[in-house]
Amino acid sequence: MTSEEMSEKKATHKQEKLRLATIWLDGCSGCHMSFLDIDERLIELSELVEMVFSPLVDVKVFPEDVDITLVEGALGTEEDLHKLKKIRARTKTLVAFGDCAITANIPSMRNPFGVEETLKAVYLDKEALNLQIPVESVPPLLPRALPLHNCVKVDVFIPGCPPSADTIFFALSELIAGRTPNLMDKTRFGA
């Protein structure tokens, strides 16, 4: 979207801001950091969208009727899966945000080894004071870390680890303008 388009949109649709949500599941929050790197353009964006849920804002419950949700991170636990299904049901355009969401990326590196062996390697085979696999108050791991689209329908994919701020801004601008962004000349796996 050009800046003219954007100002036009601001003028005409002041009352109808799009409802944007972001969330991170099994990810490192790097994609969200990159999102913040949009810098001053965040202000432009805030004129067009309302941030209805995000780790960056203080809302506890994922709301209904969300227009766009950026989901960072893979599906690592049963809790992630539960959340994603809820998000899918409440979101119009679900965006797999970054490589973890698209390929399961770093979280998937445990997959060849299986849950048991992974937990043992992390919690029991390393020197530590209290050798035990945590079981209380932590959601159980899925047998394998999975990309989002293995479990729900995903509408848009933004590859990158993390996607650059420019890529994110472009993708959001296009989505706000009602277009499907073509991102492959801007980003790639591992970018």
Add this chain to the structure above:
Amino acid sequence: MTNEELIALAAQEAEDAKKYRYCLDICTGTGCMSSCSDAIATAIEAEVRERGLQNEIKVKQVGCMGLCASGPILSVQPLGLLYREMTPEEGVAVLVSLLDEKPQVEKRIDTLQPFFSRQERNVLENTGVIDPERVNDYIAVGGYTALIKAITEMTSAEVVQEVLHSGLRGRGGAGYPTGLKWSTVAKVPGELKYVVCNADEGDPGAFMDRSVLESDPHRVLEGMAIAAFAVGASQGYVYVRAEYPLAIKRVKSAIKAAEKMGLIGQAICGTPFNFRVEVRLGAGAFVCGEETALLNSIEGNRGMPRLRPPYPAQSGLFGKPTLVNNVETFANIPGIINNGGAWFARIGTEKSKGTKVFALTGKITNTGLIEVPMGITLREIIYDIGGGIPNGRKFKAVQTGGPSGGCIPAEHLDTPVDYESLKNLGSMMGSGGMVVIDDSSNMIDMARFFMEFSMEESCGKCAPCRVGTVQLYNLLGKFQAGIATEEDLTTLEELCDLMRNTSLCGLGQAAPNPILSTLRYFRHEYLEKIQPSVAAPPEEAL
């Protein structure tokens, strides 16, 4: 050996045979051998010796008699009686009943039943009749006369012409015109050319080539020698899988015997024609049935297909012009040379001439080896010859062409069996395996069984086959588990299309056929397994 010597030897054999009152033939093909049929032969022989009847009763170990479901089979000649499910004691009992002039009635097989009467045996004419380990037995039934005729009375071009005229097409599955292949190799200039017999039969449920090699190995050698003469080759290889120990043993002994007789080797029949044959063993990779992978394997390389062109006819084994034909194709040759191409072409349909050997397996009463004229309907094969579906179940489909073929449902049972008709139904002739499926089986299970086979047997060279087979196998697993989505069905079909069009060799290109044909005829079975909801559960259920 000259023609006269051959005729004299045949006459001598016939004379010798006359002096026996009875000849007891015991099937020692792999199927009956697995039920210890050799012990039956030993027991009867011992009894004959004990009674001192060696000059009256002949005990002979022969090849497959076809009705494998009733094995081990004992045949009594010249009465033409067949006995089923024999044990050593029962075999001796049959002998005793013969000596009492009251041939046992119990366990007799009805030799007038359609299983026998509806067949037309050319390739199999000697199987179950002659002792595969005695070259004289083969000569007694007219063996090697075709070879001698070819090399002494005909030119190479005439031999090729006769094969062209016969309309014979490759029996390995693809149905390429044999005469055309021969004439191509014949035309390619070269001092050294090879003839290779593809005996790497590997389809699940197929045992035609094994049975021919076990039961009548000289016939294949004769066909190869004629081919070598026709195309100008001097060296032959029989490429057999190591899982066929009996076939290997019999081919090897046949080569030795034929060499001793001067029927293969140097200056055959005093002509300048030389032809040596060696056996090469395959380590049991299905892909080595693909001719270029087979050639790689003979050369001692990894059994992976080569790119074509160049075709083996131009640059084959060790880079030399090479003729590769299947066992059954070679076994058809002596008949064509002896009786003429026109004789062969009178059998069958317009585009598919001659007879075809099939291995009938699965849910069918008469499991076994049959040979039928091309153009016979599937219904005749399954219901008349095969005796229908056992246990009161209903026919559901027949899988032809193994993992590269497809299934044919009941509504197409009246299709004539020929290369084109089967292809139009989304299946293929294949090498001759016919697996009958009844209504207790699920077609997704069947498709997945064959996909597992293709997955295990993919050579790993090209990505579409190497990874595609695994992805298809996993997707079929989701259908089996009832957790598939609409999208999975699309993915399944897209992957099939990809493999068919982009795989490097025939194995990969044909591997999706079991899925495609079950989708074509039994799509509802797939649709029933699709979850109504959009969200699929995580795939770790696999």
Add this chain to the structure above:
Amino acid sequence: MSPTTPLIKTFTIDGKPVSATEDETILDVARQNGIDIPTLCNLEGLTPTGQCRLCMVEIGGTNRMVPSCVAKPDEGMEIVTDSERLLKYRRMIVELLFSERNHICAVCVTNGHCELQAMAQRLGVDHIRYGYLHPRFRLDGSHPRYEVDHNRCILCGRCVRVCDEIEGAHTRDLRNRGIKTLVITDFDGRWGESATCTNCGKCVHVCPTGALAEKGKSVAEMAKQRHFLPYLVMRRKGLKK
């Protein structure tokens, strides 16, 4: 025609009239004419094997597809290199390659220099529709200078060919078949203990991904140098004459 007169064939690629000598492949001619057909297993200087199937092109007027790296054109052929169907197949093949092993671009030594990664970007592959297989491999870091990580191998066979055809050592070959196919050193030994490896490093540099890399390189540091190969081949041919 006398044998000294080369037979020139004229045909078209994507509508553009082009010509080829007798031993040129469709890919050769396409490259000469600035038409970039995607490939992964092909590398100038090595025998083409047509196994990645990405370079397949359509022969106009027929349903036939051929691997352009090995197929030679016929007079009057109309070659299509970029139909929707070809693009679809290429995307699917790249997706299959990604699903096969554990390609984690973010932590790979060749991130940013990888041919598979670049191919995905070029073809617009932004996610993998097929389930990841997540196989498990042992890494071999026994060689003092190089390491092999099968997680990143796409079985293009370049390392096998360069070692056999150019270095003449044939240290590398393949083991198993199908999805279990694995590039091996000698008779499946450790690289550091190889009796045949000359430590030349050619395999490392022809490898399109991070499967073969120099030791001590961190994420995105392993850029490959391949210019030596056509040069070497050219010089050797020159010497033979």
